[in-house]
Amino acid sequence: MERLLKFLFEYRAFFTFLFLELFSAWLVVENNQYQSTAYFNTSNQIAATIISTSQTIREYFSLKDINSDLAVENSRLRKKLSQQDQILLARELSLFGDSTIINRFDFTSAKVVNNSTRYYKNFITINRGKKDGIHAGMAAISQWGAVGKVKSVSEHYAVLISLLNIDEQVSSVIKRTGHFGTVQWDGTEPRFIDLKYIPRHVELKLGDTVVTSGYNSVFPEGIVIGTISSFKLNEEAQFHSIKVALSQDFGKLSFVEIVRSNLKIEKDSLEQKIIGDPK
Amino acid sequence: MIRGGILQIVLFFVYLILQVVLLKNLVLFNISFCFLYVAFILLLPVEMGNLLLMLIAFLLGISVDIFYNSLGLHTMALVLLAYLRNHWLATITPQGGYDIGTPPTLAANGLQWFLVYTLPLVFVHHLVLFFVEASGFTLFWYTMLKAISSLLFTMAVMLLLQYLSLDRRR
Numbered sequence: 001m002e003r004l005l006k007f008l009f010e011y012r013a014f015f016t017f018l019f020l021e022l023f024s025a026w027l028v029v030e031n032n033q034y035q036s037t038a039y040f041n042t043s044n045q046i047a048a049t050i051i052s053t054s055q056t057i058r059e060y061f062s063l064k065d066i067n068s069d070l071a072v073e074n075s076r077l078r079k080k081l082s083q084q085d086q087i088l089l090a091r092e093l094s095l096f097g098d099s100t101i102i103n104r105f106d107f108t109s110a111k112v113v114n115n116s117t118r119y120y121k122n123f124i125t126i127n128r129g130k131k132d133g134i135h136a137g138m139a140a141i142s143q144w145g146a147v148g149k150v151k152s153v154s155e156h157y158a159v160l161i162s163l164l165n166i167d168e169q170v171s172s173v174i175k176r177t178g179h180f181g182t183v184q185w186d187g188t189e190p191r192f193i194d195l196k197y198i199p200r201h202v203e204l205k206l207g208d209t210v211v212t213s214g215y216n217s218v219f220p221e222g223i224v225i226g227t228i229s230s231f232k233l234n235e236e237a238q239f240h241s242i243k244v245a246l247s248q249d250f251g252k253l254s255f256v257e258i259v260r261s262n263l264k265i266e267k268d269s270l271e272q273k274i275i276g277d278p279k
Numbered sequence: 280m281i282r283g284g285i286l287q288i289v290l291f292f293v294y295l296i297l298q299v300v301l302l303k304n305l306v307l308f309n310i311s312f313c314f315l316y317v318a319f320i321l322l323l324p325v326e327m328g329n330l331l332l333m334l335i336a337f338l339l340g341i342s343v344d345i346f347y348n349s350l351g352l353h354t355m356a357l358v359l360l361a362y363l364r365n366h367w368l369a370t371i372t373p374q375g376g377y378d379i380g381t382p383p384t385l386a387a388n389g390l391q392w393f394l395v396y397t398l399p400l401v402f403v404h405h406l407v408l409f410f411v412e413a414s415g416f417t418l419f420w421y422t423m424l425k426a427i428s429s430l431l432f433t434m435a436v437m438l439l440l441q442y443l444s445l446d447r448r449r
Binding site: 013016020023025026028029030047050054123159186188 | 296306333340344345346352354358359413414421
């Protein structure tokens with residue numbers, strides 16, 4: 001026993017080293033799991049305050065871009081609203097009888113206070129949190145397209161998993177052909193994302209639009225992800241390898257909309273009975 | 280000694296804030312990162328014990344991680360660097376040994392020694408950092424490219440700061 005203690009004491013530096021390394025390895029693994037309620041990230045109050053201060057300073061240099069983006073979005077929304085009004089008028093409001101279907105999704109707009117595109121696992125911090133009804137698992141979109149999912153939330157801030165994260169997969173569909181696949185980033189180019197699992201019999205065209213499929217119940221259906229910029233089919237490959245040019249330039253993301261799916265719980269609990277736990 | 284301690288605590292926060300506010304946004308060609316905070320661990324006094332060194336590295340690593348949303352990643356790489364540091368220092372002791380109480384800087388030991396001291400340690404830190412982040416070797420060459428270009432960037436900034444403080448002392 002004494003020799004054991006002596007041995008441990010002699011190599012205390014090494015054992016401390018081992019302990020700290022294992023602990024941080026555990027943290028890495030834990031942090032990679034989706035929807036952990038970790039507070040040791042930028043949704044942490046102090047970290048978020050420091051980062052949003054530095055973001056405020058940086059924002060002055062992109063005010064012009066943000067302004068024109070918002071103006072474009074405003075006009076787009078106004079156009080959509082008037083179209084909607086006309087449709088409703090033409091069909092005498094009889095299209096959707098059920099108000100829960102009409103109000104299926106709620107939107108909360110949020111400012112991006114921290115964003116990265118250069119790592120393998122990129123995250124986005126926004127200035128809305130639990131106080132504003134944000135929960136882990138909600139979708140984030142921008143006017144140009146899909147952005148990511150909420151990973152963890154604090155009182156006033158939330159951290160999103162960006163689409164540019166090698167762990168993030170989103171069920172999606174090619175709009176023209178209607179074939180389902182999964183988009184997942186390969187970790188290199190921040191302007192492009194891979195579309196996987198499109199079977200080889202599908203005839204693709206450059207410029208085909210890829211949108212979210214709504215199978216996952218996180219994203220609303222039909223949110224644009226991007227357009228196909230290149231594809232190739234290797235001999236004996238089961239699926240096409242497709243590069244999609246993202247419609248949202250993640251390098252200049254300034255505002256996002258958090259989507260709350262009001263029917264998510266209903267859909268998930270119904271599916272859970274048959275399929276099992278959702279991922 | 281106490282004054283030195285307070286100075287180091289202040290430096291800890293200077294390196295941390297510099298890293299997460301300024302250098303975090305400074306990325307060249309999307310692949311070259313500057314992780315200057317490793318210099319804090321490298322430039323702590325030579326006679327500092329391994330245990331204390333690793334604990335400081337752990338604290339600094341986890342603070343950086345909070346801002347990078349990468350819990351555990353920088354901690355892992357930095358604790359490894361802190362552990363290897365003293366062993367490496369003992370291996371490359373210059374003739375006549377180190378002066379007690381001085382940090383292992385360029386001013387004290389010369390450029391050649393400083394490069395031999397920092398280059399392998401920073402490289403190991405970057406390798407661990409990028410390969411753990413990529414969670415595997417699937418993107419081996421791209422990750423390698425990232426590690427090497429970041430090594431050059433970090434080393435350049437670190438040497439620049441060394442030369443700046445060298446001039447002030449003269």
